[in-house]
Amino acid sequence: MSQKSFHIGLCMAGAVSAGAYTAGVMDYLMEALAEWEKRRGQPGVPTHRVQISVIGGASAGGMTGIITAGAINRPFVPVPVPEPKALLKEHPENPFYHSWVDLLGEDMFRQMLDLSDIRREGKVTSVLNSDFIDAIAARTIRSNPSNWVPAPPYFAEPLKLFTTLTNLEGIRYNIAFRSELLESRHNMTMHSDFACFHLNETQYGQKGWMPLHFKTGLNVSLARDAAIATGAFPIGLKSRILNRTKAVVMQNSWINYTDTAPDETDQTAYTTQNVDGGLMNNEPFEKVKQLLNEEAQQFLGEEQEDYRRFRTAVLMIDPFPGEAPRTFRVNQELVPTLQYLFYAITQQLRAKPSALIDAMSGEKAGQYLIAPTRPVRSGSAAGTKIDGSKAIACGAMDGFSGFMHKEFRIHDYYLGRYNCEMFLRNHFTIPAAHLDAHPVFGEGYALADRDRFRSFRKDAYQIIPIFSTYEQGYYPMPVFGSGTQWPMVEEGMVQRYTGAIRKRVEGVIMNAVPMSRFRRFLLYIGCQVLFNKAITQKIIKLMLSSLYKHGLVTTTTSATESVAPIREQQA
16 A cells, blocks of 8 residues: 555445446546546646545445446546436446446336246246346446556556355354264354455455456456346345355355365365345445455554544445434234334344444544435425435335336436535545645645635545536536426326236246146136236335335326325325
């Protein structure tokens, strides 16, 4: 780690279709760093360096992390705010936009209801068709031998990159106890897994960290499989297979807690079946922080969490930041209890008590959050802000709403860019009181035009200088089909999915388990008479209810009477 550099670790949380927001954040961050590098050496420009040294993520965040790794050595083209006539134009020149906004079409939800996967495999692997993920991953995460460019200096070499995984088989441990049992051992299984890579390395070096090189193709297919695996939303999307060697897995100290790991010559195949990494660790900021601290060992005696001396910072990008839980209402009925149980299990799995206690202090330097915040531009609430999941259009339907409408994804992409810009301008800063004495920023700002890079909100200076101009009311967001800067759909659009949902429900029920022809016939009759209609109506109502709660539905004369009670309830 250079004496003259400040090092960043990026932590990208799970997001489902709101990965479009994380992608927008990354788009602006890379644009800002590139602009600073272009202006380096000009009069008044800060001279210190900032490097991204670690990227870690879960689910959609892990997928975006690997997309970022693939973009580092390619020409990068940011996507400006489009005019209304070009709103839906595709942008294959930008891997973030093309992967998370364009996807494979404007309406991805209909593709996710298609029955081609069930017909092809003759069985059900997930509630929704996941084929689109394979197509996007193959298009985006691929080797790049002919269009290779050197990594820009704002990325460390080698860059550490990892995704969280949920390993369904798990790693088994035997704990010895004194006992009268024939086998006096207690068996325990750990299901938290990680796929760890060293970018632009060509040989296996650090134990547990696989070399990844997009020019030669080394382990690119493995990185692609890891990206797909970490995003395999449980039950909703297909679980995924990951093939590594036993040495790679068992030499990783995050996975194997024993001291009996095989040596690096053990090339025994190790195959795992995985689902969404966010199930076990949706915000792996403690792992990112650990890696940064390992890189900064030479500075740890200089108060790393003090603004006067800190050399590292974790930037967490989270489209669904932790919000205050709702008031708990005691209800011992079966369905509510099952809902409480699932919530309790997932929250406990993600809890990291020691890291949480360490991070709770608001006075510590080096921990930052980029999360959705959008201004209200009109109406009685004009001038206020909406924060958290309600600020993003992909936040409805538990994060799946973005697959329904491309405008939702476009909005969140540009909100991510805007939030990143405001964060870099006003929050990712060094307090003025500590600027001159800081070992990195003091020298970097020695000859800089300080007023140009001062935060608008407090007496502090930007760690990553922003060169664009800012005026009151600045909000670079396109105008959508609604005629405003907030996208909405008609009620009738959701109703149009009724037929496709009914067919998907029938396909899942009829093929979920093997059965005799007679039982299949009886089940088919039951589906036609009862199951399909009831389940489909429930799904449609849940979709509409969630969209209304997020303010994403505009009432029109084409609305059907069946959703009127939902509209009244949300009002």
